Amino acid sequence: MTRKELFNQQLQNEAQKTVCSLNTRRHFLKESAMGLGALALGSLFGCKNPSSPNDIIFDAAHPLMPRFPQFPGKARSVIYLHMAGAPSQLELFDYKPELMKMDGQDCPQSLLEGKRFAFIRGIPKMLGPQAKFAQHGDSRAWVSERMPHLSSIVDELSFLKAVTTDQFNHAPAQLMMHTGSQRLGRPSLGSWVTYGLGTENQNLPGFVVLTSGGQNPDAGKSVWGSGFLPSVYQGVQCRSVGDPVLFIKDPDGMDRDLRKASIDAINTANQEQYKTFNDPEILSRISQYEMAYKMQISVPDVMDISNEPDYVHEMYGTKPGRESFANNVLLARKLVEKGVRFIQLFDWGWDSHGASSEGALDVGFINKCRQVDKCITALILDLKQRGLLDETLVVWGGEFGRTPMLENREGKKMPYKGRDHHTEAFTMWMAGAGIKKGGSYGETDEIGYSAANGKVEPFDIQATILHQLGFDHEKFIFPFQGRPFRLTDTRGRVIKEILG
Amino acid sequence: MPIGILLIALLLQWLSSKEEYRSFYAPVPFLLLVGMFSAIVACISGYLLSISDDYNKEIVGWHQWMGLSVALTSILLYCKERKIQFALRLRFLPLVLLVLIMITGHLGGSLTHGSDYLSAPIADIFSDTKETVATIKPLPDAQEAVAYTDVIQPILQTRCYSCHGPNKQKGKLRLDDSTGIMKGGKDGKIIDFQHVDESEIIKRLLLPVDNDDHMPPREKPQPGESQITLLHWWISTGADFNKKVKELNQPENLKPVLLALQEVPDTVMDVTTVPVEPVEKAANESIERLKDQGIVIFPVARGSNYLSANFVTDSLITNEDIELLLAIKKQLIWLKMGFTNVDDEKMKKIKELSNITRLSIEHTSVSDKGIAELRSNKKLQFLNVVGTNVSTKGLLQLKDLKELNNVFVYLAKINQAEWNELKTALPAAQIDTGNYIVPTFASDTSEVKAAQP
Numbered sequence: 001m002t003r004k005e006l007f008n009q010q011l012q013n014e015a016q017k018t019v020c021s022l023n024t025r026r027h028f029l030k031e032s033a034m035g036l037g038a039l040a041l042g043s044l045f046g047c048k049n050p051s052s053p054n055d056i057i058f059d060a061a062h063p064l065m066p067r068f069p070q071f072p073g074k075a076r077s078v079i080y081l082h083m084a085g086a087p088s089q090l091e092l093f094d095y096k097p098e099l100m101k102m103d104g105q106d107c108p109q110s111l112l113e114g115k116r117f118a119f120i121r122g123i124p125k126m127l128g129p130q131a132k133f134a135q136h137g138d139s140r141a142w143v144s145e146r147m148p149h150l151s152s153i154v155d156e157l158s159f160l161k162a163v164t165t166d167q168f169n170h171a172p173a174q175l176m177m178h179t180g181s182q183r184l185g186r187p188s189l190g191s192w193v194t195y196g197l198g199t200e201n202q203n204l205p206g207f208v209v210l211t212s213g214g215q216n217p218d219a220g221k222s223v224w225g226s227g228f229l230p231s232v233y234q235g236v237q238c239r240s241v242g243d244p245v246l247f248i249k250d251p252d253g254m255d256r257d258l259r260k261a262s263i264d265a266i267n268t269a270n271q272e273q274y275k276t277f278n279d280p281e282i283l284s285r286i287s288q289y290e291m292a293y294k295m296q297i298s299v300p301d302v303m304d305i306s307n308e309p310d311y312v313h314e315m316y317g318t319k320p321g322r323e324s325f326a327n328n329v330l331l332a333r334k335l336v337e338k339g340v341r342f343i344q345l346f347d348w349g350w351d352s353h354g355a356s357s358e359g360a361l362d363v364g365f366i367n368k369c370r371q372v373d374k375c376i377t378a379l380i381l382d383l384k385q386r387g388l389l390d391e392t393l394v395v396w397g398g399e400f401g402r403t404p405m406l407e408n409r410e411g412k413k414m415p416y417k418g419r420d421h422h423t424e425a426f427t428m429w430m431a432g433a434g435i436k437k438g439g440s441y442g443e444t445d446e447i448g449y450s451a452a453n454g455k456v457e458p459f460d461i462q463a464t465i466l467h468q469l470g471f472d473h474e475k476f477i478f479p480f481q482g483r484p485f486r487l488t489d490t491r492g493r494v495i496k497e498i499l500g
Numbered sequence: 501m502p503i504g505i506l507l508i509a510l511l512l513q514w515l516s517s518k519e520e521y522r523s524f525y526a527p528v529p530f531l532l533l534v535g536m537f538s539a540i541v542a543c544i545s546g547y548l549l550s551i552s553d554d555y556n557k558e559i560v561g562w563h564q565w566m567g568l569s570v571a572l573t574s575i576l577l578y579c580k581e582r583k584i585q586f587a588l589r590l591r592f593l594p595l596v597l598l599v600l601i602m603i604t605g606h607l608g609g610s611l612t613h614g615s616d617y618l619s620a621p622i623a624d625i626f627s628d629t630k631e632t633v634a635t636i637k638p639l640p641d642a643q644e645a646v647a648y649t650d651v652i653q654p655i656l657q658t659r660c661y662s663c664h665g666p667n668k669q670k671g672k673l674r675l676d677d678s679t680g681i682m683k684g685g686k687d688g689k690i691i692d693f694q695h696v697d698e699s700e701i702i703k704r705l706l707l708p709v710d711n712d713d714h715m716p717p718r719e720k721p722q723p724g725e726s727q728i729t730l731l732h733w734w735i736s737t738g739a740d741f742n743k744k745v746k747e748l749n750q751p752e753n754l755k756p757v758l759l760a761l762q763e764v765p766d767t768v769m770d771v772t773t774v775p776v777e778p779v780e781k782a783a784n785e786s787i788e789r790l791k792d793q794g795i796v797i798f799p800v801a802r803g804s805n806y807l808s809a810n811f812v813t814d815s816l817i818t819n820e821d822i823e824l825l826l827a828i829k830k831q832l833i834w835l836k837m838g839f840t841n842v843d844d845e846k847m848k849k850i851k852e853l854s855n856i857t858r859l860s861i862e863h864t865s866v867s868d869k870g871i872a873e874l875r876s877n878k879k880l881q882f883l884n885v886v887g888t889n890v891s892t893k894g895l896l897q898l899k900d901l902k903e904l905n906n907v908f909v910y911l912a913k914i915n916q917a918e919w920n921e922l923k924t925a926l927p928a929a930q931i932d933t934g935n936y937i938v939p940t941f942a943s944d945t946s947e948v949k950a951a952q953p
Contacts (some may be wrong), residue, residue: 148941
C-alpha cells in the first residue's frame with residue numbers, strides 16, 4: 001500500500017467516524033419523530049380493529065391444512081356442475097307459454113334496440129319453447145320433459161330463475177362465473193375456497209376438476225387457475241379414463257421405495273435452499289412433492305369407480321372405463337366422501353346454436369340432457385341417503401342463457417333450431433348445505449327475455465356459495481399488488497331468499 | 501374560506517419573522533386583505549343563514565359573535581401591517597386572531613356536522629367496538645320492544661337527526677322529540693293520520709332521490725325500504741310514543757320486517773349446530789398430539805373454541821387416539837369416523853364425548869350394542885350409521901335423545917316391518933333409510949338422431 005493509499009484510507013475512516021458521531025440519540029429522535037409518530041398512529045388505528053378481517057394464515061409448509069371459516073358454515077364441500085356452452089333455460093326450467101304464442105313472428109324492435117348479440121343479425125324470428133313443461137313436486141316447480149329424472153327431486157332444489165351476467169362470449173362469461181372477472185388472472189372460486197378452508201384429506205388435492213364432453217371449457221384452464229393466490233390452490237384436473245392424474249405412475253424401472261428416496265433427496269436439497277433464502281415458495285414446493293407421493297396411492301384408488309357396486313352404477317347410469325359426465329358425477333360423490341373440498345365439473349357441448357345437429361335444440365341438446373339428467377338426480381339422492389347432502393353444496397348452471405329468438409347467424413336461416421347467447425336471463429339451481437328445499441327466486445318477463453324481479457348476478461352466486469361455507473365474501477380478501485382483492489370484487493349479495 | 505386564507509396569512513407572517521424565510525412576507529398584506537373581506541362576507545351570509553334556517557340557538561349565537569370578532573381582528577391586523585398608527589402597539593394581535601379563528605371554526609363545525617363531530621371519530625379510534633354510530637342494534641324481541649323508542653327513534657336518529665335534531669332544525673323541523681314530530685316544520689304538519697300516504701314525511705321519503713324535495717337529501721345516507729315501511733306503519737297506527745309493538749295492529753306484510761329487526765347478523769354462531777355456551781380453549785398439547793396422529797382437527801369457526809375432528813386419512817383408530825379425544829371432550833362437537841375400524845368396543849369410550857352434536861360412523865362394524873352406548877349423549881343431533889350393522893333395535897335405545905333430528909340408516913340393518921315402531925319411538929327425528937331409486941328410462945340410454953335436413 002502506497003503512502004497515498006494509506007492516507008486515503010485514514011481519511012475515509014476519519015470521515016466515517018465523524019458521520020457516526022453525528023448520529024447521536026438526539027439525532028435519531030429528531031430524524032425519526034415523524035416516522036415514530038406515524039408508527040404510533042398506525043398502531044392506534046390498528047387497535048380499533050383487533051381482529052383484522054383477513055387473518056387467514058398462509059402456512060407455506062402446510063398450505064392445504066384444514067382451516068376454520070369465519071363462522072360455522074353449512075357446507076363442508078362444494079360440487080359445482082358447470083354445463084359449458086350454456087344450456088337453454090327456455091327448454092329446461094323457464095316456462096314461457098307467451099313465447100309459444102309469438103313463435104315464428106318477427107322479434108319486436110324494442111327487444112333489439114341497443115342490444116348486441118354474438119351471432120344474431122338483423123331481425124330474428126321468435127322461437128317458442130321446444131319442449132313440453134309440467135309442474136312437479138310440492139314446490140310446483142316447472143321442469144320440462146328434457147329432465148324427467150330431475151323433475152322428481154325438485155323439492156330438494158332451489159332455483160334461481162333470473163340470473164344475469166354481462167358477458168356474451170363463452171370464455172369471458174365462464175371466467176366471470178368462476179373468477180369474478182371477465183379477464184384472465186383472478187383466482188377461481190375453488191382456489192379461493194381451498195385457500196380459505198384448506199382441505200380435510202391431506203392425501204388428495206383439495207380442489208379437483210373433472211371435464212367431460214370431449215373438450216375443456218372455452219376459457220381453458222384459467223377457470224380453475226389460482227390467479228394471484230399461491231399456486232398450490234389451483235384446481236387439479238383429473239381424468240376419468242386412463243391415469244386419473246397424468247404422470248402419476250412411477251416410470252418403468254423405478255419402484256416406490258426408490259421414488260420415495262429420490263423425493264426425500266430432493267426435499268433435503270430444497271430444505272437447504274430454504275434455510276439460505278427463506279423463500280416460502282420453496283416450502284410450498286416441498287409439500288407438493290410430498291403430496292404428489294401420497295397421491296400416487298390415494299388418487300388411483302378414489303378415482304376408480306369400477307369397484308362401486310352394481311346398484312350404484314345402475315343408479316347413476318355409469319359405465320366404468322369411458323369418459324362421461326355420469327362417471328365424473330359419481331367420482332364427485334366419492335371425492336366428497338373422502339373429504340375433498342371443492343369438486344368442479346365441466347361438461348362441454350351445451351352451445352345449442354342450431355348450426356349443426358349436435359347444437360340443435362331438438363337433437364344434440366336432447367342428448368346432452370339425457371347424459372346429465374339421470375346422474376345428477378342420482379347424485380342428489382345418493383348424497384342425501386349417505387348423510388352428505390346437508391354438508392355438501394351442489395351448484396348447477398351455465399355461463400349465460402339463451403335468447404328467446406331463433407338464431408339467424410349472419411342474418412341467414414340456420415339448418416337447425418337453435419338459440420343465441422343471452423346475458424339477460426338464465427336459470428341456475430343449488431341444493432344441499434342449508435339451501436332451501438323446493439325454493440325458487442326470481443322471475444323473468446313473460447317471454448323470458450330479461451329478469452323481471454329477483455335478478456341475481458355471478459357475484460351474488462359466489463357470495464352465496466362462500467356464505468354457505470362460512471365466509472363473509474366482503475371480508476374474505478387477499479392482499480395483492482397493494483390492494484385487497486376479493487372474489488366478489490365490489491359487488492355481491494348473499495341470496496338469502498334461497499337459504500333454508 | 502376566510503379561515504383558510506387568514507391561517508395562511510398568519511403562518512406566512514410567522515415564518516417571515518425567521519431570517520431564512522424573509523421573502524415569504526410579500527403576500528401577507530394582500531392575503532390579510534382578502535381574508536378580511538371574505539370574513540366580512542361570511543359574517544353577512546352567516547347571519548342570513550341563521551335567520552332562514554334553524555340551528556342550535558346557543559351555538560349560533562356564539563358562532564356569530566366569534567365570527568364578528570374574527571372579522572374585526574383581521575381588520576385590525578391589516579391596519580397594523582399597513583403601519584396605521586393606532587394598531588401598531590397591539591403586539592399579540594396575530595395570536596388573538598389565531599385563537600379566535602380556531603374557536604369560530606370549531607363552532608362552525610359543530611353547527612354543520614353535529615356537536616360530536618370531533619369527539620366521535622376520536623372516541624371511535626380508541627374504542628374496540630366497530631359500530632359506534634349510525635348502526636341500529638338488533639332487538640332481542642321485536643314484539644316486546646317499545647314501538648317508538650326501539651324501532652322508530654333509531655331510524656330517525658341515524659337518518660334525520662343531523663339536520664332535524666338538537667343542533668339544527670332545517671325547515672324549522674325537529675324530529676328528536678314527540679312535540680317536534682307532532683308539530684311539524686315551517687310548512688305545517690308532517691304527519692297526516694287520515695291519509696298516511698299523504699303525510700309530508702312519507703311523501704318526501706318516497707320521492708325519487710334526485711327530486712329536490714326528497715328526504716334525506718341525495719348525498720346523505722338513505723333509509724332502507726323496510727325502514728320506510730316501519731315509519732308508515734307507526735304513523736298508520738297512530739304514532740304512539742309509549743306503546744309496545746305487540747300492542748299495535750300489525751298487518752301481514754309487516755311481520756317479516758319486524759322479524760328482520762331481531763335477526764342476528766350473519767356472523768353470529770348458528771345455534772343449531774354450535775352450542776351458544778362459551779367453552780374454554782382446549783389444551784394445545786392435545787390438539788397437537790391428535791394432529792401428529794394424522795387426525796384432522798380444527799375449530800368450527802374463527803373465535804370459537806369448539807372443535808371438529810375427522811379421521812378421514814386415519815382409518816385405524818387406536819385406543820390412544822380415543823384417549824386423546826377424551827382430553828378435548830368439552831370442546832369436541834363434530835366427529836367424523838366413517839370408514840374406520842370403530843366397533844362396539846370403541847363406542848364404550850366414544851360415548852364419553854358428551855358434547856358431540858354430529859357423529860358420523862358410517863361404514864364401520866358398529867352394531868346395536870355399540871349404538872346403544874349413545875343413549876345418554878343428550879346433545880346428539882345428527883347421527884350417520886350408513887352401512888353399519890345397526891338395526892331398529894339399536895336405534896330404539898336412542899328414544900330419549902330429544903335433540904336427535906337427523907339419522908341416516910341407508911345400507912344398515914333396518915327392517916321395513918319395524919319402521920312404524922321406529923317412527924313412534926323417535927317422532928322428532930328425520931330418519932333417512934335411503935335406497936332411492938332412479939329408474940332407467942329407455943331415453944336414458946338412447947340418442948336422438950337428426951332427421952335429414
